Amino acid sequence: MTFDALIVSHGQPSDPDVGEAEIAALAAAVAAHLPEARVEGVTLAAEGRIEALSADRPGALIYPMFMADGWFTQVQLPKRLAEGVGPQLVSFGLDCTxxxxxxxxxxxxxxxxxxxxxxxxxxxxxxxxxxxxxxxxxxxxxxxxxxxxxxxxxxxxxxxxxxxxxxxxxxxxxxxxxxxxxxxxxxxxxxxxxxxxxxxxxxxxxxxxxxxxHPDVPEMIADALHWRATTPDVTSCI
CATH class of the missing domain: 3.40.50.1400 (Rossmann fold)
Incomplete structure (x- = not known):
C-alpha cells in the first residue's frame, strides 16, 4: 500500500532554515526505508509550511520528532494541521522501541x-x-x-x-x-x-x-510508520 507521512519537529524559530534542513534530511533517510511512501519533513518554526504541506496530503501519518508529548504535540501541532490529516503517532522519545x-x-x-x-x-x-x-x-x-x-x-x-x-x-x-x-x-x-x-x-x-x-533512527521511524499504516486499528506503541 502507498501512503503519505510528515515528520514534524519544533525547529529553530531564530533560524527556521536550519531546522528545515535537518528534518528534510531525516525524512529523506526515513524514505529510503519506505519505497511505498511519500515522506517529508517540516518544522513548526517555518511559518505556513506545515499548513501547506498537510493540506496537500489528506490522510498523511504524522510522526512528531519530539522527546515527549506536551503543548506542542497535543495543542499546537493538531491546530496547525489541515483537516483530514492523521492519525498522529506517539512522539519519538516515547516510542517503545x-x-x-x-x-x-x-x-x-x-x-x-x-x-x-x-x-x-x-x-x-x-x-x-x-x-x-x-x-x-x-x-x-x-x-x-x-x-x-x-x-x-x-x-x-x-x-x-x-x-x-x-x-x-x-x-x-x-x-x-x-x-x-x-x-x-x-x-x-x-x-x-x-x-x-x-x-x-x-x-x-x-x-x-x-x-x-543514531544511524538506526531512520529505520526505526520507518518501521513505526509502516506499522501504523498497515495496522490502522492500533493507536499507540507502549
Missing part, C-alpha cells in the same frame, strides 16, 4: 572501550522543564527502560531546566561512565549547556551524540 535501540548502542560502546555494562555508570541528559513534568517523566521512563535492558552499575538523569542539574548528575563518576543525551538534534542545549556541565563536573566518561542522531 527507542530504549532497546539505546541499550544496543550502549553495549556496543562498552565493547569498543573495554567496559562491562555492569561496571558502567549511565547518565541520561535531558531537557526538563520548569512548567511541566511531562518532559522529565519521559526522560526518566526512558532511562528506566534502558537500564533494565542494558544493566549498568548505576543510572542517573540530569536536566537543563530542573533538578537534578546536568552538572550534579555528571559529578563524582569515574572513567567507566557514559552520558547519553535524550535529545533529537545536536544544537542548542547539546552544544552549550551539556559541554559546560561536563567541564564543571569534571566528567571523565564518554559523551555520546544525541539519541536522535
Amino acid at each position: 527507542l530504549p532497546m535501540l539505546a541499550a544496543n548502542w550502549l553495549r556496543q560502546v562498552c565493547t569498543d572501550h573495554g567496559f562491562e555494562p555492569y561496571g558502567t555508570d549511565l547518565v541520561i541528559a535531558g531537557h526538563g522543564s520548569g512548567k511541566s513534568r511531562r518532559v522529565s517523566e519521559a526522560t526518566r521512563a526512558f532511562a528506566d527502560r534502558v537500564a533494565e535492558d542494558f544493566g549498568p552499575k548505576s543510572v542517573r538523569c540530569g536536566f537543563v531546566e530542573e533538578d537534578p542539574s546536568l552538572t550534579d548528575a555528571l559529578s563524582g563518576l569515574g572513567v567507566n561512565a557514559i552520558c547519553l543525551p535524550f535529545f533529537a538534534a545536536k544544537r542548542g542545549h547539546v552544544l552549550d549547556d551539556l559541554p559546560e556541565a561536563v567541564a564543571a563536573s569534571g566528567f571523565q566518561g564518554i559523551v555520546l551524540d544525541p539519541i536522535g542522531l
Whole structure:
C-alpha cells in the first residue's frame, strides 16, 4: 500500500532554515526505508509550511520528532494541521522501541572501550522543564527502560531546566561512565549547556551524540510508520 507521512519537529524559530534542513534530511533517510511512501519533513518554526504541506496530503501519518508529548504535540501541532490529516503517532522519545535501540548502542560502546555494562555508570541528559513534568517523566521512563535492558552499575538523569542539574548528575563518576543525551538534534542545549556541565563536573566518561542522531533512527521511524499504516486499528506503541 502507498501512503503519505510528515515528520514534524519544533525547529529553530531564530533560524527556521536550519531546522528545515535537518528534518528534510531525516525524512529523506526515513524514505529510503519506505519505497511505498511519500515522506517529508517540516518544522513548526517555518511559518505556513506545515499548513501547506498537510493540506496537500489528506490522510498523511504524522510522526512528531519530539522527546515527549506536551503543548506542542497535543495543542499546537493538531491546530496547525489541515483537516483530514492523521492519525498522529506517539512522539519519538516515547516510542517503545527507542530504549532497546539505546541499550544496543550502549553495549556496543562498552565493547569498543573495554567496559562491562555492569561496571558502567549511565547518565541520561535531558531537557526538563520548569512548567511541566511531562518532559522529565519521559526522560526518566526512558532511562528506566534502558537500564533494565542494558544493566549498568548505576543510572542517573540530569536536566537543563530542573533538578537534578546536568552538572550534579555528571559529578563524582569515574572513567567507566557514559552520558547519553535524550535529545533529537545536536544544537542548542547539546552544544552549550551539556559541554559546560561536563567541564564543571569534571566528567571523565564518554559523551555520546544525541539519541536522535543514531544511524538506526531512520529505520526505526520507518518501521513505526509502516506499522501504523498497515495496522490502522492500533493507536499507540507502549
